[in-house]
Amino acid sequence: AQTVTQSQPEMSVQEAETVTLSCTYDTSENNYYLFWYKQPPSRQMILVIRQEAYKQQNATENRFSVNFQKAAKSFSLKISDSQLGDTAMYFCAFMTNRDDKIIFGKGTRLHILP
């Protein structure tokens, strides 16, 4: 069974700093997808970034980038120049090509301090 682990329950950083959120996963599959979702206090879930396992190049979306280490089964999210609006819960998620099941980690609560 696939599992997703986020080892940092909560983090705080100063505005404009760079922060990295960790995610590891376990799977025997070779083809899969990884995601980071953001959940602000409004509770709405928002896709931040996605990565296909077959792509070696790390995905980037503006200030958000990932460090995908397939052999280590690691998928960390880097937020550069952090902003107050980045304050949210961040969830790592995983999906294989074999079925449509998408599972999530327990989340990291990120506080951006002014």
Next chain:
Amino acid sequence: NAGVTQTPKFQVLKTGQSMTLQCAQDMNHNSMYWYRQDPGMGLRLIYYSASEGTTDKGEVPNGYNVSRLNKREFSLRLESAAPSQTSVYFCASSELPDTYTGELFFGEGSRLTVL
């Protein structure tokens, strides 16, 4: 654009009562999902449906039933509610398997309290 609509948004039940959470999406998505969110536990998959007429168990299916009524609608039923089912429930949909982007589109959530 409505996207994914869940009803009700809030519900209080007594132990043993039954209820159904309704979910509808207007994006012509194939796959639909029910998750529950509890503090410190993240989002846990209850059931999902890859296409109309099919449903599969997720990580925590016990105590729940689902129906994929048509392509648009996916309901979650609690036959005999228990306090352990107090949670925020999210419905989501995805274009899978057509595009394999895997992006989930979520409803606003339904807060259920079982006394």
